[in-house]
Amino acid sequence: MTARRLMGMAAALALAASLPFVQAQAGTGSPSALAAPLHAQLDAQYDQVIADLVRITETPAPPFKEAARAALFAQMLRDAGITDVTIDAEGNVLGLRPGREEGPVFVVSAHLDTVFPEGTPIKVTREGERLMAPGIGDDSLGLASLLAWARLLEANAITTRQPVLFVGTVGEEGAGDLRGVRYLFTKGAYAGRIGAFLSVDNADAGRIVNAGVGSRRYRLAFKGPGGHSYGAFGIVNPMGAMAETVRGIHAIAVPTAPRTTYAATVVAGGTSVNAIPDLVTLDVDMRSGDPAALGQLEAAVLAAADAGVAAENAARSTVAGAITVEPQLIGDRPAGLTPGEDALVTAALKASQAAGFAARLDQSSTDANIPMSLGIPALTIGTGAGGGRTHSLEEYLETGRQRFVAGLSVGLAIILDHTDAAPR
Secondary structure, eight states, X not given: OOHHHHHHHHHHHHHHHTSTTOOOOSOTTSXXXXXXXXXXXXHHTHHHHHHXXXXXXXXXXXXXXXXXXXXXXXXXXXXXXXXXXXXXXXXXXXXXXXXXXOSOEEEEEEEOOOSSOTTOOOOOEEETTEEEOTTIIIIIHHHHHHXXXXXXXXXXXXXXXXXXXXXXESOOSGGGTTHHHHHHHHTSTTTTOEEEEEEEOOSOTTEEEEEEOXXXXXXXXXXXXXXXXXXXXXXXXXXXXXXXXXXXXXXXXXXXXXXXXXXXXXXXXXXXXXXXXXXXXXXXXXXXXXXXXHHHHHHHHHHHHHHHHHHHHHHSBOTTOOOEXXXXXXXXXXXXXXXXXXXXXXXXXHHHHHTTOOOEEEEEOSTTHHHHHTTOOEEEEOOTTOEEOTTSTTOEEEOOHHHHHHHHHHHHHHHHHHTTOEEO
């Protein structure tokens, strides 16, 4: 089977997925003849995917505590037919499916962790075709999709030119700072061996993220002498320096293209309502798709902190000591880009469009940032039939069967296309 016919097979699979039970009339071995049975099998897996989705979602994976979900996902990969499954030193789950040739590995990935703290009640509920639970779409859906694709490849004895590595990463969210995928590319067993990367991380099968938004995150620690709120009245207060810093940050002008943003997000400190605090911390998030713009914003934010400290020290007494600020970098996500003309991008656009979705390129901050920043082709795609209220307790997914299966078909079509898949 030629490479052109195999690419046609992948596109035909996606097209078949947009139609209810398309049955091909072509001869055995033709692209459409393979595509229709694969789509029918995806449809036949629908109940299994939903069951996997519920099971994964209800297995807690709070930040830095993903071990229980990692163990579950590793076993589910084995149950799907992947025999070479391990958990690396960082906690990532790795399931290797060998290729016809030794060569660069194609990673298909979803993240294990959620944003919800330990102890958050997580129980999947249903209202019609809507499933609701914290983290169900971000990213339990991605993990369940990987399992469906692995089962399909194994059940049909489909071979791929290069090895396919199914990965469940840790630390994608928030303070995790992409620690799982960073380890995968820099220290893990496959470092230097990955040729392309596909992340599955949202419920919109038309959204193709080929631009990684970089971020710099700081915790600014404002320190002062502290004292009694009445007896020490008039001395400098870290709260005042923090407040002046936020005012200064909000006065920073940022470009709209490339989109560049900042946010003061978390404040902590103090011991009692009747005590001037000796420590107040402020977390600040900064983002941009342009490293230069991000660097300029970072310098401006740190300057605002210095100015806030100077203003507080000038406004009140420093007889007991002055205010200082200590910036701590708590997050660093590099920006990156996979060009629109890259074969991985064009395959994703075609697969999404053929499956009936409004395919478009977008930018975001995901696991794909790391390989993009290293010059390795990488994308983040959606799957399923849509959803909403991500990162909230009211998170939900739409699971209408036809569109849900069509959404699942997009990632599978990309895998088949990129790896020159063929029947064994």
